[in-house]
Every structure is written in C-alpha cells, then in structure tokens.
Amino acid sequence: MGIGASIRTIREQRGMTQADLARATAIEQSYLSRLETGSRDSRPNALVLARIAKALEISVDELFLETGIRRSKDRDAELRWKKLERVFQALPASRQVDLLALADALSKVPELPLVPKVIGDIEDTEDKEGPP
Numbered sequence: 001m002g003i004g005a006s007i008r009t010i011r012e013q014r015g016m017t018q019a020d021l022a023r024a025t026a027i028e029q030s031y032l033s034r035l036e037t038g039s040r041d042s043r044p045n046a047l048v049l050a051r052i053a054k055a056l057e058i059s060v061d062e063l064f065l066e067t068g069i070r071r072s073k074d075r076d077a078e079l080r081w082k083k084l085e086r087v088f089q090a091l092p093a094s095r096q097v098d099l100l101a102l103a104d105a106l107s108k109v110p111e112l113p114l115v116p117k118v119i120g121d122i123e124d125t126e127d128k129e130g131p132p
Contacts, residue, residue: 003044006063008036010056024055046104047097061085 011021018036022029027048034042044052046060053060061081088096 002038003049003063004036004038004042007032007052007056010058010063011036014056016056021052021055025051027051046100046107050096050100059085059089 007021011018016024018029018032021027022032025032025048031042035044049060049063053063056063088099091099
C-alpha cells in the first residue's frame with residue numbers, strides 16, 4: 001500500500017471525506033484526490049504529510065506504518081525511530097514545522113551520509129542527558 005492509499009484508508013476510518021480533509025489541512029481537494037490515487041504528480045513533502053497527519057489525529061510515522069514502508073525486523077532501528085518521535089513531539093509546534101521543513105530540504109539532497117550520524121547523536125545525547 002502506498003502513502004496515498006494509506007491516507008485514504010485512515011481518512012475513511014475516521015469517517016472523513018476528501019472535502020473534510022481538504023478543509024482541515026488547507027490542501028486542495030484535487031491534490032488530495034491525486035495523492036490518494038497515486039498520481040505521479042502528487043508526491044507530498046514533509047509539511048503536507050504533517051498537516052494531513054495532524055488532521056487525521058495521527059503521527060506522520062503512523063502514515064508510513066500503514067504502508068508497510070517502515071516495518072523493520074531491526075529492533076534497534078525501531079527504537080531509534082521511537083526516540084526520534086519522542087524528541088520531535090516534545091518540541092513546540094513552531095520548531096516541529098521548522099524541523100519538518102529542514103527534513104524536506106534534506107530529503108532533496110542526493111546523498112546525505114550525515115543523517116544516520118545525526119540520529120545517532122540524538123540518541124546518544126538523550127541517553128546521557130535525558131530528554132531535551
């Protein structure tokens with residue numbers, strides 16, 4: 001299942017129409033329709049996914065879990081994602097938006113070997129100092 005199908009499934013489980021989700025996210029309904037059907041011209045960025053997840057009252061991570069994209073047998077990787085999510089959720093909303101914009105910009109860089117190092121640094125810092 002792709003991200004669009006995941007959004008549609010969760011939206012329908014919530015009893016929302018595309019028009020409801022469009023109003024709640026300030027995203028055009030036509031874009032949501034293309035996104036849900038997997039149209040090639042509708043690849044959502046991190047900010048769009050964050051707005052959709054918020055309107056559906058779930059985390060962005062849950063959108064991806066529904067798709068099966070992140071179902072990993074690697075328990076350590078799953079624990080790192082959980083820690084990262086806790087750190088993210090502890091940030092003020094304005095900083096979350098800033099971080100999502102940064103993540104979106106970084107996702108456009110062809111190769112970025114720094115990302116796993118940064119995630120490891122967050123984990124190491126949290127273990128030593130407690131939550132930020």
